Amino acid sequence: MTYAIKAPKKLIEVALPLDAINAEASREKSIRQGHPSTLHLWWARRPLAAARAVIFAQMVNDPSWKWEMDHPTEIPPNHLKASWAKSRKRLFGIVEDLVRWENSSNQEVLEKARAEIQRSWRETCELNKDHPEASDLFDPEKLPGFHDPFAGGGAIPLEAQRLGLKAHASDLNPVAVLINKAMIEVPPTFSNRAPVGPAILGGGTPDFDLGRAWEGTAGLAQDVRRYGAWMRDEAQKRIGHLYPPIEVTEEMARGRPDLKPLVGKRLTVIAWLWARTVKSPNPAFRHVDVPLASSFMLSARAGNATYVEPVISGDRYRFQINVGSLQEGEKARTGTKLSRGANFRCLMSNSPIPSDYIYSEANSGRMGAKLMAIVAESGRGRVFLPPTEGMEGIALQANPQWKPDVPMPENPRWFSPPLYGLRTFGDIFTPRQLIALNTYCDLISEVRARIERDAITAGMSDDGRRLSAGGTGAAAYADAVSIYLAIALSRLTDICNSLCRWEVTKTQVRNLFGRHAIPMLWDFAENNVFGDAAGDYATSLANMAKALDRLPSTTCNGVVAQADAQTQSISERKVVSTDPPYYANIGYADLSDFFYVWLRKTLRDVCPNLFATISVPKAEELVATPYRHGSNEKAEAFFMTGMTEAMHRLAEQAHPSFPTTIYYAFKQSETDGADGTTSTGWETFLEAVIRAGFALTGTWPMRTELANRMIGAGTNALASSIVLVCRPRPHNAATISRRAFIRELNQVLPDALDEMTRGSGDDRSPVAPVDLSQAIIGPGMAVFSKYAAVLEADGKPMTVSTALRLINRFLAEDDFDPDTQFCLHWFEQNGWGEGRFGDADTLTRAKGTSVEGVKQSGVIHAVGGVVRLLKWADYPADWEPETDFRLPVWEVLHQLIRVFRTQGEAGAGEVLGAVAAKAEVTRQLAYRLYTLCERAGRAEDARAYNEIITSWSAIETAAAKAAGPKQASLFDA
Incomplete structure (x- = not known):
């Protein structure tokens, strides 16, 4: 006889105060002092707020669980729904307190959360007390253990430990394992x-x-x-003699009023600023090492700009330091750089130095370095001094006895120094360093x-x-x-x-890992390791x-192990939340070698098993890297196979009473498509999760990525994460047709949309408009993934890609009136700009209306063969909704915006009260337009729709208080 596990539905499978979580996750990104992320760098680390909220919500029972377990096919009465909403609001309050950075060590807040987890666990144990494995699976006095099989930077297991769970963390990467040991095992x-x-x-x-x-x-x-x-x-x-102070001389101070008071003083050097050099390609100067400097600017502070000026004398040159205005130093910004890549000009002859020449010189061992400037601490701030032969000589004569000889990978996407002869990790350090x-x-x-x-x-x-x-x-x-x-x-x-690099705005040395790569740098800053x-x-x-x-x-105590997620068994009967690698976004293993070579040198005797290999293990790393696998197709196949196996182990091993939560990080390009959220990586990842035997019961978009230099401006950066909530799919799951799937989507998604945008009657919607298009994937994929297959008309299984397109299309096909549907699609194509009458005529016919009809509704201007939508400011102030015989939702929303901007929530409330029957669909249109504008980069328009959405509860309250549908001065501008 098979005994089924009775698993209450968890809060994360129904509702979350997502906006509050995201607000704290975003705020946390600016916190540095004392944050666990400052223990050691790791790429794409999750914010603690998000990790803490997700674990809490996946362990706490949703208030609806008892009814839904006893009445799985019945619609609950309204009084029960109201009761659940009230209980959820209480749980939301716990989450909102829990995610605040200030409360991360607040024992009162943490104990409240732990008590809620314990209460839910006891309820689950009571439900399953007659299960034959109750003594092992359901001990009410002992919470299940927790496991993250892709532990990475350790944020998720750390927060599990903070919530009172015995945290287990594992990763294939030894640097990640060490970080986790330092966070949850040793303390x-x-x-x-x-x-x-x-x-x-x-x-x-x-x-x-x-x-x-x-x-x-x-x-x-x-x-x-x-x-x-x-x-x-x-x-x-x-080794202090390698880092001597510098004395300010009379010669240095000549023409430098800022140095006059410092003459004779010995100052601590903060940094030495260098430019790489090659021999000039011009035969007349072939004996001269010319600088490859991307910039000669030292400080870009207004009123005190400082820059290097090369002074040429015959076949020699020297660097002098000038202080002046930004305009005076403008030419210094480009140094000797001509264009992107390794393209410079010869300082002596001004002739171009082509990249092929620099490649040849660098790979022949003839690339050197020239000291351009010295940065010192004066007591009143930092001052810039010209280089001296003594300072340069000390640095160049340094003779290290050992340097790391692990080669950098030949993958220019992440590593460009090997192109220029810097082939090992040891080559990217100066001898003194x-x-x-x-x-x-x-x-x-x-x-x-x-x-x-x-x-x-x-x-x-x-x-x-x-x-x-x-x-x-x-x-x-x-x-x-x-x-x-x-x-x-x-x-x-x-x-x-x-x-x-040297940061000219803050006048300080910046670290190497400004993004997920090791790029080549031509002029660099060498800091003083004793410079305070x-x-x-x-x-x-x-x-x-x-x-x-x-x-x-x-x-x-936490438990940390080095383990391959594809073969590990640590997850057995544990709560699982994890953050797997992101398809091809980050080469963790390759990048980690930078740190590993030094950690191994210092800790090989302390952690002998962890640092047994010469470099970080790479063959099993679940990243789709074409350079390692030979082609894009082979890399994707490797990722798909490995990730499916890793997810399959979680589906089989995780504790049956809890959903598994899995983070997937989007790249910015994955959210820019007109058809919604689609991408190769996202589809491949979802395919792996579903193929592994998981069914999705929810997805939650979270702004978990650092909005700083680690992302890299102008790059294909990580933008946000989707947290997938998964439960094992029954082995006897049915199959359905495409038509039945679409019919079920149309039944499920409207209620899900309402849950996401309305929440529990709080002042703030739980899901922000910008997240809606991603959040709606959750309930849609829940329908898709609960079946063994969705069959197309030809009998073939529907692909994840097709399912995503059908789900994404939902937001664009809400049941608006025909005039509003026309306006929505016209706005998507033309914004507030003009379009041809013929195009408008075709579109209105398709939507069951006409250009003349839409014009009569007062939302477009159509004259002389051109058509354009009216902006809210163009709408008449004497509008009276009760006498408006043709009142599309589009008109209601934009009149609402006009009044809100002139009369605030009270005026907007009276408008809403006058059109109460259209209130809900007006709110949905505002969400749809906000999402559309945010994607298209229409910031001003997005702001207008977002103002309505975020103030909706207050506007509704004002509408309820309105004495009647009309006031004499209501629409006076």
């Missing part, structure tokens, strides 16, 4: 312990340990600071013994068991602190390499320690 192991290292006295990181109660991760974080400060001081003793990084690597090994000795002295267990063997004593603690010291060094490499600024190990360490301070240190 609980060593929580609530006092630091063991000697307190920092005098300079360096402040120490506040007198009488302090070291709660949570505070003691661990303080030891990271203490031993990191020792390392920094020791490194300065060993390599010495500094090697010194810190050595010091991490040295300091580990010191930490273990201090821990034993402080009374910690001396059992000799290392962290990798499950130890919790002094040896394991030394390993744990070493991990964070190595992570800080790994963070430092991102801003301590020869591909870091970005690029200093102490600064990197301090920022990381702030994040460590805020990590949850619950008694429920």
Whole structure:
């Protein structure tokens, strides 16, 4: 006998306060201090707010679950619907508190959420108490474990742990595994312990340990600071001579009033600014190394612009620093660059240097570097000084004993330095940078013994068991602190390499990973690792320690493992939420080698299994990379097969009482099509999920991608995520015809649209208009994916691509009146511009109306063979709806906008009260037009429709209070 699991419907399968979640996810992107994302860089990390809300909502029962379990085919009465709406509003309130960054450590808020999860779990256990596996599957005193099989940057398992679950995280990538260990495994192991290292006295990181109660991760974080400060001081003793201060001379100050007060002073150098060089291709100057500088601008601050000016004398040149207006420095912006790519001009002869010549010189080992300027800290701000032979000589004479020799992949899409002879990861560091990084690597090994000795002295267990063997004593603690010291060094490499640019607006060094690639850079900034600024190990360490301070240190230890999602069994009977790779967007493994080569050097003895390989494993990585697989077709087939297998394991293993949630990140180009949200990656991913045996029960669009330089302006950037809510499809699922599928869509989607746009009577709609076209995919794909197949007329199964087109078409075919349908389609084609009468005539006939009829309704101007829609400002102020014999919804909406903009919510409420029968369809039209305008980039129009939508509840309230449908002054402009 087969016992069916009784699984209550979860909140995430019915409703979410999506707008509130997205608002907090967007706000979180600007938070840096103490945010877990600052522990170590990872690509496309989920916002904590989104992850926390999704996990909570997939574990909490929706208020409708009891009725729907007992009456699956019956329509619930209105009083029950009202009761559910009230209960959902209470759950929405918990979510809205939960997602706020300020509440991420608020135990009162977290306990309320944990209690709600526990209550829902006890309800589920009670339902299944007679199940033969109840003791294993349904223990009311023990929540199921949680697993993320594509853990990446660790945001999802971290939030599961914060919500009281035992979090399991796995990933194939060892850098991701290390990040997750540092976030969810190590902190609980060593929580609530006092630091063991000697307190920092005098300079360096402040120490506040007198009488302090070291709660949570505070003691661990303080030891990271203490031993990191020792390392920094020791490194300065060993290699400080490579980073000398610079003395301001009279010669430097000549013509520079800003330097006059600094003459004779020795200033700390913040950065050295270099340009790569090649021999001039002009025979007359073949012996001269000429600069390949994309820009000579140093500071673009208004009123204090600073730039490099090359001064040529015979067959030699030097760089001088000028200070003046932005206009004076305008020519400096382009440096010696002629056009995109490796195209420059010779500084000496002004003749072009073609890219082929630069390729040849660089790959022959003849590309060098020339110091252009020195940036120093004056005490009153940063000053720019000309290069000196001494400063340049110190840098060029540095002789490192080791550098990483792992080759960069030959994939110009993500890696362009190999085209110019920089073939290994070690080649993209200057000799001085390599010495500094090697010194810190050595010091991490040295300091580990010191930490273990201090821990034993402080009374910690001396059992000799290392962290990798499950130890919790002094040896394991030394390993744990070493991990964070190595992570800080790994963070430092991102801003301590020869591909870091100088930011002229903020006058600072910017890190390499401004986007998901390692691009070539011609002029670069080399920072001072002892400069007390970005690029200093102490600064990197301090920022990381702030994040460590805020990590949850619950008694429920996280468990992290290196595992392939296609073969793992960790998900067995666990709640699963995960963020898989995005088709071909990001080459995680290739990019991770940049960090891996340094982490392996420092942590191979601490985490021997994790860093056993020379580089990050790549063969099994689920990314569709044509360069690795030979063609686009083979890459897609690899992705499809692997992702289907990974999803199949989740469908089989995940705890049967909970839906599985899966993030899919859209690229911007995937949301720009006229037919809606379609793309190769999206369709391929959905196909894999459905083929794996999952049925979708919901999809929720979330703005989870960082809107900063990691995306990259003008690139095919990640725009937003869809969270897919999935349950295993029954093995005996039926098949239906295309006609039956469309009929069911027409039954399901209107109610779903209403749920998404109206919500629970709150002041704000739960789904913002911009997200609607993606959100509607959820209920549509729920219909499609619950069947074994939807059969076309020829008997072949319908494709995901076809299903998406049918679902996307829904928003464009709402049941508007014929005049409104004409206006909607005309607006899509022409906006507010003019079109030909013949085109308008054809379109009106297709919609069952006429140009003259639409003109009579007062929404178009049609004269002299041209037709255009009237804007809301053109509508008459003396309009009276009760005497308007032809009143399309289009006219109602735009009159509503006109009055709202002149008389606010009260005036708009009286308009709505006068046309109450058309209120709901007017709201739907506003949503449709907002989505259309947002996609088309019509910001002003989109704003007008969005104002109506976001104020709809207030307008409805005003309509209900209106004394009557008409007031004498209602439409006075």
